[in-house]
Amino acid sequence: MSDSSSPLVLVVDDEENIRFLVETGLGLAGFDTVGASDGRQALAAVAEHRPQLIVLDAMMPELDGFDVLRRLRDGGDKTPVIFLTARDSTEDRVKGLTEGADDYMVKPFAVAELVARVELRLKQSGVARQQTLLTCADLEMDTDAHRVTRAGDTVELSPTEYKLLEVLISNAGRVLTRTQLLDHVWEYDFDGDSSIVDTYISYLRKKVDSVDPKLIHTIRGVGFCLRHDA
Amino acid sequence: MSDSSSPLVLVVDDEENIRFLVETGLGLAGFDTVGASDGRQALAAVAEHRPQLIVLDAMMPELDGFDVLRRLRDGGDKTPVIFLTARDSTEDRVKGLTEGADDYMVKPFAVAELVARVELRLKQSGVARQQTLLTCADLEMDTDAHRVTRAGDTVELSPTEYKLLEVLISNAGRVLTRTQLLDHVWEYDFDGDSSIVDTYISYLRKKVDSVDPKLIHTIRGVGFCLRHDA
DNA sequence: GGGGATTCTCAGGAAACTCACAGACAGGAT
């Protein structure tokens, strides 16, 4: 999972599939990632790779997230940390924040949301001048203002519609399968069926793709793709 | 936390999350910031970056805020300093002020208030002609006169309403989450529910947004945004 | 100490959103 000059994010979680989802999601968003499956590996990875940010699961056997964070801070390391915590317990929050974590997400979360937080946090610490305006033809997404316009007209989108469009536009020109979209836009433990993606693609078409040129394309038998055909 | 030509503020606090909150708050207000987590780093940062102002925590291990200030003044450095002191102890107050601090804030404070003091102090020292009139459409905030008008009519706001509107208008066009607003407008140790933000948004709507065009927008699932839609 | 302004909690109703389902529709193969 490496590119060349994008910010590097360390992802620490003992659950293989969650780590995979998160790393894939960050990869699609243009980040380099390194993974670690326990606390000890995490500390070693920080020392070796000097990541710009750490996504850290709170619950891990042996050295848990809190221990890792404490050791980092005690050693003078100030790398921003986003915690992944099991449920919305106020206790976790206080504990995490007072120990110097900068943000936290409650499991299960939508990967697209975690990616947004990572981007925000990196922007705040000035590491990555994040691109705030995503475009495809006359479709524009301003992620700062959380605003979408098509041919200059503002379009109102629901949260899910917005996240879906964001994933599509950040991967403009690439075909994304229903499963990929489901994995990134919906909470990862979503157990409904992937036809919900069709429903939301339909909503998006009505709201942002009712004028020419059509930007949302169906790739029969594969998935969907946002692109501007010349 | 750097941009290019805004005034630079050095933030010194050994508590990571407080430093982060303060730096973020100053960043949102358009300042560049540099952080330091102890007295020695602070002195080094002053020498290296020559900040326009220093936000200095009084209580730190080893070299505390008073020591830092004394060393600076003894060395002829006149950079304005705003002290952060643990509680409203008369002793701290006297000690800080007589030794050359220009202002002080008692922890826990509201970040928006600290930002206001920083702006005031910089304006006094003529370093930065800080913008004193904030506007959005026909809504105006004169931070000098502490006065708000909508369509020419003066509006009376309570302190909290004022701070909230100030944060919104200085970030006009950008979406702010309930958490961000809570972190900047309310004292940072506020442990109530973030629905208080909704209540105050409602108050503001009644007082300053009862006429068209509507400027305060709800971004469902995200937060609020002040902007003038054409 | 009294009274008004302010802060904050809470809860009901309104509005928006999510998601399943099912029938209509389209593309490709035979």
Place this chain on the structure above:
DNA sequence: ATCCTGTCTGTGAGTTTCCTGAGAATCCCC
């Protein structure tokens, strides 16, 4: 042309989020 498979979209039930009014607690000025 016809069938089959995959895709599109309208409907509606259930859920979540938001808005606002009412009231308790607190602060502050007189």
